[in-house]
Amino acid sequence: MPGFAQRLAGIPWRSIARQGLSRVFLVAKAYCLIHVVNDHLCSVTLVRGASMLPSLNLAGDAVAVDRVSVRLGRVAPGDIVLMISPEDPRKSVVKRVVGMQGDSVTYLVDPGKSDSSRTVVVPQDHVWVQGDNIFASNDSRQFGAVPYGLITGKIFCRVWPPESFGAIDDATKQS
16 A cells, blocks of 8 residues: 555646646636627527528528627618517517618508508617518517617628528528
8 A cells, every 4th residue: 555655645736736727727718708709799590480581591591690780880771680589588589670760661561461551660779670571570560669779680691501601681682
């Protein structure tokens, strides 16, 4: 047993602890960097559903989301945005901005059944959003104008599937 104790005493415990602590701090720094980039600069999100057909695929697209433009107020009609659902704050939804504060927006009340339309003026600090597929979209036509603060990002690029990689606006013009 004395040989075992001598071997334990010969192990550089301080050096091992210092290296371990250094690696823990490196992992913590990397996690913080990923968190800041994902929440405040740019992230990738998976989008599924029929409300944005034909711009986004029904089966799902991975899209890049710019989170800085929203903070700088650089959202305009025609932009596709990621936002917190006004009906269920635990969900995120993707819609196209149709009108900004002060704009008059005319929309079909029930597009599948009648041609009746309604015109609204978007209130201050709100946006009017609609899905590209008006027959399968739950949007501002149902829940009204959305506070600008619910917008979390502006979608600028499709990253998956690879054959559809590129700016989403370009894809919608070709459709």
